[in-house]
Amino acid sequence: MHNNIMAAGSRDRPPMLATGRYAQWRSRFLRYIDTRPNGDALRKCILEGPYTPSTVIIPAVPATENSPAVPERTTVETILNMSPENKAHFESEKEAIHLLLTGIGDEIYSTVDACKTAHEMWEAIERLQQGESLNIQDVKTNLFWEFGKFTSHDGETMESYYTRFYKMMNEMIRNNLTVATMQVNVQFLQQLQPEWSRFVTIVKQQHKLDEVSYHKLFDILKQYQKEVNEIRAERIAKNANPLALVAAALPHQDPYYQAPKSYNSYAPTLKASLQTRSHATARHKGKEIAKPITPPSESASKEDSDPEQA
Template identity: 75%
Template sequence: MHNNIMAAGSRDRPPMLATGRYAQWRSRFLRYIDTRPNGDALRKCILKGPYTPTIVTTLAVPATENSPAVLEQTKVETVMNMTPENRAHFESEKKEIHLILTGIGDEIYSTVDACQTAQEMWEAIKRLQQGESLNIQDVKTNLFWEFGQFTSHDGETIESYYTRFYKMMNEMIRNNLTVATMQVNVHNSSTTSNQKVKKVNELRAERIAKNADPLALVATAQPYQVPY
């Protein structure tokens, strides 16, 4: 069924992502948006991110015999004074988000929907689909690594911090990572990175020494199973 949808007429809707067919879906999705109005702007949204309005500076104009002087002014760029190219990029963000969400299934929808921009969604889908080819123990180790390293970024807002956290929690739930599985000795996992294993063990030792169990938060969130 998925394969039939992927091959269906792209004039009506974007191709659907089928399991194990990420490379084909990516190629077809890019070709699909190229056929849409403002296709270049849609492509920019997923490859470069949304257009951010800049500060527009109006230079000062000296007085003349017929007109008074005009002082230099600065103001935030708006849709009204954007160039046509920048306006198309700016206005295509919501459309691109809609197209991406239309082209994915429920199994990854909750994780991708937590992203703030089309570019973040595009990268999240790529990361999730590449993860499908990993050994399950590698997935668990990578998620535990991400959990142990999780911290705020310089200048990051509270909203952004918790958005990233819930995205990580959704991935744990999606991979059936309960408190019990998170506590499995990382030495028994078939990881491909010895450096990661060593760092994970160090992080666990530090947290135990501080009597601060980070898995308590996972245990609290686990019964609800509510995606962000």
């Protein structure tokens, strides 16, 4: 598109200055000037400045029989007494101004039009475009940085990711930035979220990244969007309920590590045990109460009267 703008009307009018294309425009403009019948004079007006009439010295004329002597004098040069070369230079100034104003856009027209000569206009255009070149270099640097840091967002669809990547690549092309196909494809694939890794591997196995475009990669990967959504949903569910992962693993663990029973499961057994123990204690206590108690003195007398002890 820029080349079309610059070449538009190149046979009948000078090429148009496009943003960021000053070096090309300068060369084309001077080549166009050379095709004009008064090309040399136009070049002098643009590159050197307008022709300034000089002071001409008219030599003295000696007296003759028919006329008196005329002393040496000076006069300002005019169209009538200019040399053909100087006359062409002088008369080409207005045409040079017209051609320059015809070849620039509205964004700098007012600044350039304020200049008085074609040469001043030429220098103003160069000065303005050099400043713009610095800005363009900043834009290129930022675009390269954006390309290197480009990545997909968590939960982003393949279509959304591709659209953002496509816009960035178009912006780089518009600013005359070229990146190898292999590098573009690698950047496109490796910046996808982890749930795409399985399908990215499939693509790498089936296609040569230095021969296929990232548009084709998008067409292939978008077919796996449903599977990616399922993987993503499963991951979100596990992150939202960590115990679900533990519960899913329990049936496969050793019984020793299984979760203990609740306290309520022990309540009936404990209650029955306490009741049994209480009844047993009562029975033993009943027997102990029914057993006669022998005084110590009587026990000692029985031992003394026992023949076996003797």
